[in-house]
Amino acid sequence: MGDTRDWAAGPGAAEQARSVLAAAWSCGVSAAGAREDFAGALTVTEDGGVLLEVPQDSALHAAALCAPRGEPSAVLEFADAAPVPVRSRIRARLSMAGWFTPGDGPLHFRPTRVVLRRSSGAVLVDLDEFAAARPDPLAGAEAHLLTHLAGAHPDAVERLTRLVRPESLHAATRVVPLAVDRHGLTLRIERTRAHGDVRLPFHAPADDVTQLTERMHALLTQASAASCPRALQWQRADGEG
Template structure:
C-alpha cells in the first residue's frame, strides 16, 4: 500500500497501460561483520499495476546470484517456496554465536578439512538455516565458506540448539587441525 502522492503510485497511474516495468534487487547481508557481507542477491523483473487500492508487483523473471553463480528461479517454485523456519532468528543467533561464543566457533573448525583452514586468519559464522551452519574462513588474501550440516533439519530454535550441541560434541572429539595449531603457536610466542 502506497500513499496517493507517492512517485511510484503516480508512475503506475501515468504509465502506458498503467504498468511501469521495474527490476527489484534484494541483497542478503550477513549479520556478522565478515569480508564480502552480501551472501546472495535476488533480482526480480516485472511490472507494477494498481489493484484494489494498492500497487501489486507482477514478476516475469527472477534471478538468484550466490557465490557459486547465478540461476534463473522458476516462478512457480518461487511462488510456493516457504521461508526457512529459522530465518527470522538467524541474525540474532549468528551475532550471539560470534560475540558470546568465539571459543565455540573455534572448536567447530575441528570439523573442517585442514586444507580449508590453511592460512586462516579469522573464522566467523556466516549463515544458519534448518539444514546447517556455514562458517566464513578469512585468509590474508581471500576467503572461503564451509558448510557444517546438521544430522537432522531444525524446525525451530529449540531444535537448532540441540543440533548445535551435537556439532560441538563432534568437534570436541575431533583432533585440532594443524593449521590452527600452528597459528595458535605463532600467536602465543
C-alpha cells in the same frame, strides 16, 4: 583472491530466494526510468508477491498511476548481507522483474522473472517453484542467532573448526559464522588476502530454534571428539588467540 566453497545439504534456489525475500527489510525499485530505495515498507504475500508502501508524491507512485493499463514494468532488487561483519558481506542478490498494480493501498508487485545471484553464479528460478516454496524457518531469526554465536560463544566457533579439513584452515586469520539455515551452518574462513566458506551440515533439518539448538549441540559434541586442527595451532603459535 578466489572464494572457495564446500556446500553440502543446502537449500534449493527457490527456497533460498524466498528466504532472502522474507528476511529483507529494504529493496531498490526501478520502474519507468526512475529508481528509488525503500526501507521498512514491504510485505511479502503467500505466493512471493510484494506489497510496497509507496509515498503518493514519489516518482514510482506516479509511474504506477500513469502507465498504460495501470501496470508498469518494474525490477525489485534485494541484497542478502551477512549479519556478522566479514569481507565480501553480500551473500546473495535477488532480482525480481514483474508488474506493479496500483490500488487504494500499497502497490502490489507480481514477479514474472526471478533471478538469484550467488558466488557460484546466477540461477533463474522457476516461477511455480518460487510461488510454492516457503522461506527457511530460521530466516527471521538468523541475524540474532549468528550475532549471538559470534559475540557470546567464540569458543564454540573455534571448537567447530575441528570439523573442517585442515587444508581449508591453512593460513586462517579468523573464522566466523556466516550463515545458518535449517540444513546446516556455514563458516567463513578469512585469510590475509582471501577467504573461503565451509558448510557444516546438520544430521537432520531444523524446523525451529529449539531443533536448531539440538543440531548445534550435536555438531559441538562431534567436534569435541575430533582432534584440534593443526592450522589454528600454528596461528596461535604465531601470537593469535
